[in-house]
Amino acid sequence: MSEQTVSSRNAAWREQLRKSVSTKERTSIPRVHMHELDPLVRSHNNEEVNMGLTLEEALLEAKRCLDCPNPTCISGCPVGIDIPGFIKRIENNELLEAASILKRTSALPAVCGRVCPQEKQCEASCIYTQKLGKEAVAIGYLERFAADYERHSGKLSVPVCAPSNGIKVAVVGSGPAGLSFAGEMAKKGYRVTVFEALHEIGGVLKYGIPAFRLPNDVIDVEIENIKKMGVEMITNCIVGKTISYEDLKNEGYEGLFVGSGAGLPRFMNIPGENLIGVMSSNEYLTRINLMGASRGGDTPVLTGQHVAVIGGGNTAMDAVRTARRLGAQRAMIVYRRSEQEMPARIEEIKHAKEEGIEFLTLHNPIEYEGDESGRVKRMRLQKMMLGEPDASGRRSPVEIPGAVETIDVDAVIVSIGVSPNPLIPSSINGLSVSKWGTLVVDDHLQTSIPAIYAGGDIVRGGATVILAMGDGRKAAAAMDDYLRSKKNQKN
Numbered sequence: 001m002s003e004q005t006v007s008s009r010n011a012a013w014r015e016q017l018r019k020s021v022s023t024k025e026r027t028s029i030p031r032v033h034m035h036e037l038d039p040l041v042r043s044h045n046n047e048e049v050n051m052g053l054t055l056e057e058a059l060l061e062a063k064r065c066l067d068c069p070n071p072t073c074i075s076g077c078p079v080g081i082d083i084p085g086f087i088k089r090i091e092n093n094e095l096l097e098a099a100s101i102l103k104r105t106s107a108l109p110a111v112c113g114r115v116c117p118q119e120k121q122c123e124a125s126c127i128y129t130q131k132l133g134k135e136a137v138a139i140g141y142l143e144r145f146a147a148d149y150e151r152h153s154g155k156l157s158v159p160v161c162a163p164s165n166g167i168k169v170a171v172v173g174s175g176p177a178g179l180s181f182a183g184e185m186a187k188k189g190y191r192v193t194v195f196e197a198l199h200e201i202g203g204v205l206k207y208g209i210p211a212f213r214l215p216n217d218v219i220d221v222e223i224e225n226i227k228k229m230g231v232e233m234i235t236n237c238i239v240g241k242t243i244s245y246e247d248l249k250n251e252g253y254e255g256l257f258v259g260s261g262a263g264l265p266r267f268m269n270i271p272g273e274n275l276i277g278v279m280s281s282n283e284y285l286t287r288i289n290l291m292g293a294s295r296g297g298d299t300p301v302l303t304g305q306h307v308a309v310i311g312g313g314n315t316a317m318d319a320v321r322t323a324r325r326l327g328a329q330r331a332m333i334v335y336r337r338s339e340q341e342m343p344a345r346i347e348e349i350k351h352a353k354e355e356g357i358e359f360l361t362l363h364n365p366i367e368y369e370g371d372e373s374g375r376v377k378r379m380r381l382q383k384m385m386l387g388e389p390d391a392s393g394r395r396s397p398v399e400i401p402g403a404v405e406t407i408d409v410d411a412v413i414v415s416i417g418v419s420p421n422p423l424i425p426s427s428i429n430g431l432s433v434s435k436w437g438t439l440v441v442d443d444h445l446q447t448s449i450p451a452i453y454a455g456g457d458i459v460r461g462g463a464t465v466i467l468a469m470g471d472g473r474k475a476a477a478a479m480d481d482y483l484r485s486k487k488n489q490k491n
Contacts, residue, residue, distance in 0.1 A: 021063060027128075031135040032061040039354040043324050046211045049351055050114070058145045062091035064137050068127050073139060076125030078470030079105045079112075079180070083122060087142055096157070099150035102143060103159050107183035108176060108222045108469065110151065111205060113144025114214050116466040117345050151221050158228045162189035167483055169255040170195060170248050172239045172424060175203025176465045177259035177456030179226055180472030185257075186229040188480050193253075194231060197238045200290060203261060205465070207290040208282075210318050212325070213348075240427030245452075254486075255451050255479050258439060259472065262457035264419040268310070272368025273414075277302050277376040281309070281319045281415035288322060304410035308332045308379060310365055311415035312342035317352050319413045324355055328411075331357050336364040336384050336397040362386070364397065366404070368412060379409045420458045428452070436461055444478035445471060453479050 035051040036042075042049050053061065065087040073083045082101050089098035102109040118140035123129065126136035150156055167190050171178045174196040182192045200206050205219050227233060237243060239260075248256060265280030267273050284301060287293035293301035307328040309320040312335035324331040333352070335342060338361050342349060353359070362384045369378040383403035386395040425433045432440035432448035438461050439447055439454040446453050455471025457463060 023066060026064050026066055027132060027134065029060060029064045031064070032057045032138055032141065034138075034141055036351075039351075039356070042212065043321075043355040046325060048215050049212050052148055053141055053145045058090055058142060059093065061138050062087045062142060064128075065091070066127060072125040072127065072130065073122045073137075076122040078121065078466045079473050081105050081122075081143075083139055086146060087137065087139070090142055090146060095146060095149045096153065096155060098146040100157050102146060103157065103225075105473065106469065107180045107226060107472075108205075108219075108465075109143055110147035110218045110222055111176070111214060112466055112469070113140050113142075113147055114218070115209060115464075116140060117464055119346065121466065148218075151218075156221070156225060158225060159183070159187055161187050161229050164191060164230075165189040167191065167255075167487075168193070168251075168253045169257065169479065169483075170239075170253040171257045171259060173197075173203055173259040173261055173456075173458075174201040174223075174233060175259055175261050175456060175468065176205060177261075177458075177468035177472040178203065178257065179223070180469040181257045181259060181453075181455070181476050182231045182472075183226050183229060184473050184476035185480070186226070186231050188476070190480075190483075192231045194233045195237045195239050195243070196233065196235045197260075198290065199235050201233050201235060203259075207286040208315065208318070210285070210289055210322050212321070213318065238423070240423040245428045255453070255483055257472070257475055257479065258424050258447075258452060258454040258458055259456045259468070260421045260424050260458050262418040262420045262460075262462050264421060264437075265414070266417045266419060267414055268365065268416065270365060270367055272370060272376065275368050275370040275376040276374050277304065277410060278368055278412045278414065281311070281315050281413050282418060284319055284413050285315070285322065288326075302411055304328060306330045306332075306407075306409045307411045307413065308334050308360075308365075308407075308409045309413045309415055310334050311417075312337065312339075312344055312361075313415065313417075314344045314348055316413075316415035317344045317348040319415055320357050321352055321355055323411070323413070324357060332360055333357060334360045334363050334365060334379075334381065336362065337394060338362055338386060341386075341394045362397070363405075364399075365412075368409075369406075376409060376412055378406050379412065380404055380406050418457070418462055420461060424458070445475040446478060446482070450482065 037049050067084045071084050086098040086101040122139045123136035128134045129136045169190050171182050171194040174194050182194050185192045201223050202219050265282045287299050287301040291299040293299050303326045307323040309316050320331050363381040366382045367380040368376050371377045383400045384397040387398040390396045420437045430449050445455050453475040455475045456468035
């Protein structure tokens with residue numbers, strides 16, 4: 001059966017389903033709310049906070065979707081998921097088919113259903129938000145539900161892959177950009193090998209996001225599914241050190257996708273940053289999430305009773321909530337702007353507050369002070385007020401003259417952003433690099449070396465999981481065109 005025939009039948013089926021329930025009935029249904037673990041319980045363990053939807057809740061929420069003739073929600077999704085398509089399958093209780101639709105364009109639907117900022121993307125483009133003045137359809141909750149249902153059913157589907165074309169491509173990094181690229185290229189018939197520097201596949205999904213927000217078993221199932229598509233994954237291999245780009249070319253790899261992320265932490269360059277107990281969120285979360293530091297072992301991490309996390313993004317929320325779970329009596333977010341300017345998801349801020357996290361907004365560290373052993377003991381904070389908006393549109397923080405306070409801390413985690421991993425740019429001659437250390441790419445994510453494409457944080461300097469996945473998908477389509485054109489020219 002041709003794709004056009006399948007598409008026509010799906011459209012007819014969806015139209016019939018849409019007409020079976022009136023618009024008035026659909027729009028009168030209130031948005032579902034996700035059940036969560038009790039804050040007093042979850043703040044002392046690593047169990048997942050969000051508990052998912054029941055079947056009844058998912059079926060009812062799916063009924064809210066109006067199946068718009070021009071679904072703007074799709075344009076709000078960086079990987080272009082057929083959102084009305086999978087939601088209508090849920091409404092009709094065809095749950096495995098819903099999961100299958102997700103996998104056509106998303107390599108990690110169970111991950112995205114948990115960590116993507118849907119409220120700023122697909123749900124922000126929902127007609128409920130745009131025109132009806134109501135809460136958007138809970139697209140993220142439904143995506144998670146469909147992916148989880150398939151996983152628990154034991155009937156995991158593997159996306160259909162084209163016959164092998166014999167062309168080898170390599171991927172640097174196994175984070176969301178690399179995995180998305182790998183899955184898309186496997187579908188197109190390429191022989192794909194992912195090279196990961198660390199000992200586990202997953203990149204930031206594994207080392208950066210705590211289990212209480214994204215359990216490892218969820219990640220592992222999605223990675224295993226990509227492996228079933230024929231993708232080879234090699235760990236403990238650093239491209240640029242263990243193996244060079246020239247080595248890859250000599251081994252027959254005709255294309256390279258760089259998704260090595262942004263793992264270089266930024267600091268504020270203030271006095272006392274070299275004290276024991278002051279660390280980056282990257283180091284802190286990697287030691288705990290990937291190396292089991294909270295359980296002792298060879299890579300322990302310093303903990304404390306008074307822990308301050310500097311920053312207001314999702315990573316800062318992950319770090320401060322982790323500190324709470326490791327026993328901190330006073331766990332604080334220190335942020336130089338107000339809460340309204342925080343880039344973290346509203347849900348993450350809500351969860352942090354429920355778990356007893358203290359928010360010191362409009363405060364900025366200016367110095368850390370240590371004890372005789374060299375460990376941080378105090379932090380001096382400059383109080384701030386908001387001035388005019390900066391280039392990002394957020395109001396700039398301005399110092400309040402003479403307003404400085406000192407508080408006790410025995411651990412400080414700095415989470416003010418990261419810079420791109422410099423290894424690939426420095427190890428491959430001819431790659432154009434921006435003044436920020438990011439790889440320079442064109443509109444098709446092609447670098448200055450035609451056979452090399454790049455995406456995710458190594459290009460963006462720091463972004464969301466779904467934007468990185470969108471880059472991987474876009475780069476795969478572009479590299480496919482490039483390699484096919486190159487092959488045709490040879491013939």
